[in-house]
Amino acid sequence: MLPWPKEMEKEKFLAPDFTTLEVICFAANGCPLGINIPNYDDIRETEGFKNVYLGNAMPTIKATNIQFATAEQAEVLSELTASTYVVHVACHELLGHGTGKLIYRDADGKASKFTDPISGEEFESCYESGDTWNSRFGAISASYEECRADTVGYFLCTLQEVYSLFGVQDADVDKMLWCNVMNQLRKGIVGLPLYNADIKKWGQAHT
Numbered sequence: 754m755l756p757w758p759k760e761m762e763k764e765k766f767l768a769p770d771f772t773t774l775e776v777i778c779f780a781a782n783g784c785p786l787g788i789n790i791p792n793y794d795d796i797r798e799t800e801g802f803k804n805v806y807l808g809n810a811m812p813t814i815k816a817t818n819i820q821f822a823t824a825e826q827a828e829v830l831s832e833l834t835a836s837t838y839v840v841h842v843a844c845h846e847l848l849g850h851g852t853g854k855l856i857y858r859d860a861d862g863k864a865s866k867f868t869d870p871i872s873g874e875e876f877e878s879c880y881e882s883g884d885t886w887n888s889r890f891g892a893i894s895a896s897y898e899e900c901r902a903d904t905v906g907y908f909l910c911t912l913q914e915v916y917s918l919f920g921v922q923d924a925d926v927d928k929m930l931w932c933n934v935m936n937q938l939r940k941g942i943v944g945l946p947l948y949n950a951d952i953k954k955w956g957q958a959h960t
Contacts, residue, residue: 755909757870758868761854771804771843776809786842788846790803797851802850804846804847805846811838814834815831816831820943821938822935830932838936840919840921848906849904849906855885856878899959907934910930
């Protein structure tokens with residue numbers, strides 16, 4: 754269902770693995786809701802990967818604590834955010850971080866050809882020998898990867914059949930999609946303090 758050709762995907766389909774864990778201790782200054790591991794493309798390409806949802810890391814959300822929303826919106830957000838996050842985090846981790854591959858120039862020097870899914874135009878693109886994701890995208894590589902994963906997550910969260918995998922009733926899908934998008938808009942505002950205006954850099958990849 755993702756909007757790109759099979760040539761942009763791994764040669765061998767590796768069945769996703771999604772596990773919910775309860776966290777006892779997370780040795781960092783913040784605990785994520787989900788993780789795709791390991792963070793090594795060469796291992797993910799050939800051996801596979803796991804995705805974990807840290808079930809008890811989700812904070813309790815009260816309508817009275819929700820900023821940048823009307824009272825009516827806050828009630829919906831407090832009711833649905835936790836269940837909406839389960840769907841979005843799964844799509845973000847499993848199929849956001851977990852799909853796609855790095856495509857290198859062929860041994861005979863040819864670059865792979867693709868068709869742009871939006872414009873329909875054909876183009877050539879590939880990594881050169883020795884290139885990595887980090888070497889090509891540098892300082893924005895972590896942020897760009899999070900954008901990629903979140904974009905896949907949001908795309909999949911527009912598809913009604915995705916919600917049925919998580920036991921969501923069809924009648925609730927539109928409200929959950931609204932909740933998901935609204936939370937993203939709010940996170941953008943809440944994340945603004947993580948921008949350092951002096952050095953013009955963000956302090957956290959997810960913002």
